[in-house]
Amino acid sequence: MANVNEHTPNTNTTENVITITNLHKAFGDNKVINGFNFNLKRGENAVVLGKSGSGKSVLIKLIIGLMKPDQGSINVLGDKVEKLNTSQLDEMRVKVGFLFQSNALYDSMTVRENLEFPLRRHWIKKSTNKDEVNNLVIEALTNVGLPHTIDMMPSELSGGMRKRIALARTLILKPEIILYDEPTTGLDPITGKEISHLMLDLQKKYNTSSIIISHDINCVEIVANRIIMLIDGTCYATGTYKELENSTDPRVKQFFE
Amino acid sequence: MIKNILIEIGLIARFTGRFFIEVFKPRFEFNEFLRQCFYIGNKSFPLVAITAFIMGLVITMQSRPTLVEFGAQAWLPKMISVSLVREIAPVITALICAGKIGSGIGAELGSMKVTEQIDAMDVSGTNPYKFLVVTRVMATTLMIPILAILADGISLYGGYLGCNIHGVVSWDLFWNQVFDTLVYADIVPSILKTFFFGFIIGIIGCYQGFNSSKGTEGVGQSANYAVVISSLLVFIIDLLAVQITDALNLN
Numbered sequence: 189m190a191n192v193n194e195h196t197p198n199t200n201t202t203e204n205v206i207t208i209t210n211l212h213k214a215f216g217d218n219k220v221i222n223g224f225n226f227n228l229k230r231g232e233n234a235v236v237l238g239k240s241g242s243g244k245s246v247l248i249k250l251i252i253g254l255m256k257p258d259q260g261s262i263n264v265l266g267d268k269v270e271k272l273n274t275s276q277l278d279e280m281r282v283k284v285g286f287l288f289q290s291n292a293l294y295d296s297m298t299v300r301e302n303l304e305f306p307l308r309r310h311w312i313k314k315s316t317n318k319d320e321v322n323n324l325v326i327e328a329l330t331n332v333g334l335p336h337t338i339d340m341m342p343s344e345l346s347g348g349m350r351k352r353i354a355l356a357r358t359l360i361l362k363p364e365i366i367l368y369d370e371p372t373t374g375l376d377p378i379t380g381k382e383i384s385h386l387m388l389d390l391q392k393k394y395n396t397s398s399i400i401i402s403h404d405i406n407c408v409e410i411v412a413n414r415i416i417m418l419i420d421g422t423c424y425a426t427g428t429y430k431e432l433e434n435s436t437d438p439r440v441k442q443f444f445e
Numbered sequence: 446m447i448k449n450i451l452i453e454i455g456l457i458a459r460f461t462g463r464f465f466i467e468v469f470k471p472r473f474e475f476n477e478f479l480r481q482c483f484y485i486g487n488k489s490f491p492l493v494a495i496t497a498f499i500m501g502l503v504i505t506m507q508s509r510p511t512l513v514e515f516g517a518q519a520w521l522p523k524m525i526s527v528s529l530v531r532e533i534a535p536v537i538t539a540l541i542c543a544g545k546i547g548s549g550i551g552a553e554l555g556s557m558k559v560t561e562q563i564d565a566m567d568v569s570g571t572n573p574y575k576f577l578v579v580t581r582v583m584a585t586t587l588m589i590p591i592l593a594i595l596a597d598g599i600s601l602y603g604g605y606l607g608c609n610i611h612g613v614v615s616w617d618l619f620w621n622q623v624f625d626t627l628v629y630a631d632i633v634p635s636i637l638k639t640f641f642f643g644f645i646i647g648i649i650g651c652y653q654g655f656n657s658s659k660g661t662e663g664v665g666q667s668a669n670y671a672v673v674i675s676s677l678l679v680f681i682i683d684l685l686a687v688q689i690t691d692a693l694n695l696n
Binding site: 274278286288289296 | 553556557560561562564565566567568569570571572
């Protein structure tokens with residue numbers, strides 16, 4: 189396997205596109221996020237690693253504004269997410285894509301309609317004509333290698349194809365940041381590796397920054413510039429894949445065994 | 446138990462209150478509303494029509510012996526027209542729709558919820574409550590009265606055939622008796638209550654689906670609760686409606 193974990197972010201690495209400060213989120217007595225601090229630099233792929241139920245998905249849902257934090261601040265491309273109203277959140281979400289763990293393709297719509305949905309919704313005020321929308325859909329599908337699926341229903345696609353279509357839908361608005369929620373979960377190791385490489389290729393092509401939630405250590409090795417260990421709701425450890433792999437801390441080491 | 450019921454009622458009330466806020470705010474999801482009208486109205490019509498026809502026929506055939514005993518079989522069209530239009534056709538339509546549409550909405554939104562499609566909609570710059578709930582509730586509120594009016598006509602036709610199984614009633618005589626008997630006080634309240642039936646079927650189906658959890662088990666539960674609760678509420682609304690019409694001397 190090519191050791192790609194040491195690839196360097198391809199743009200200005202000093203600019204933070206996401207800054208999280210002292211973030212807290214609890215569900216009843218369960219403090220899922222407990223004083224989490226984090227910066228994502230432009231062009232960087234940061235992987236958040238942690239056990240199931242450790243709050244990884246909650247973290248990215250807080251970033252995209254699907255949940256409200258109890259305390260703390262999330263700054264995304266200069267906007268404080270917790271203070272944005274609905275229309276400001278919509279504007280912010282054009283710049284931040286989200287790939288759902290379950291793909292979240294609309295079952296009742298074709299692949300074309302799935303891809304057109306965010307375009308039409310976010311661009312409704314702009315003069316986007318039908319041909320322009322069609323070209324963008326075809327471009328997005330070509331990028332993920334599935335232009336022939338354009339008129340198929342999600343139920344007709346395999347798991348890997350659904351993941352690629354979901355990725356195409358995320359990329360169609362050409363976001364600056366992409367949040368991936370366990371992008372290789374439920375896929376076989378080969379397809380998982382293909383998706384990981386596709387993520388890396390698309391990141392280079394569109395010059396995006398990413399936060400990737402993953403358990404899949406193969407995926408982590410391929411895509412991560414930096415790994416953040418989310419343990420007890422805090423940023424327990426951070427470093428490159430090699431640094432954490434060689435860590436002597438048993439709580440870190442167990443993820444790499 | 447009682448505390449849980451009260452909490453549930455409070456949550457449904459809040460969910461319903463949100464409908465009245467969102468329904469007047471742009472942007473209006475007109476295309477989705479029309480799509481839902483098509484699914485809810487057009488696709489439910491065959492089931493409602495068959496049920497209404499059978500009910501009209503059966504009620505007529507079962508009422509006939511009693512009227513014959515009193516030598517009042519000539520009153521058969523009058524009697525069945527009142528019972529079908531005032532009560533049976535609207536309530537049967539509502540119950541059929543609670544089963545078909547309520548469970549469908551509960552299961553559809555429930556599965557969208559557990560597969561994160563509702564979150565995906567939110568992320569795509571769409572208010573999911575407006576896109577999914579408002580359109581469906583508006584569609585049920587509009588289409589169920591239309592289905593009930595059609596069910597009135599079809600059940601009366603079933604009644605006409607029922608009258609002619611053991612006797613002879615001409616087409617003109619049957620309909621003359623029906624329209625001589627029915628007054629606005631019979632028709633208007635029965636149609637008005639179907640708007641409430643439609644609203645409650647839509648809102649309960651959406652509430653159950655929107656608040657679905659626990660994976661596929663939760664989806665099944667949402668569909669089940671949507672049918673049970675909306676059917677129960679249809680009867681409660683019917684009870685309230687008869688009290689109101691009684692108080693207004695419309696019965």
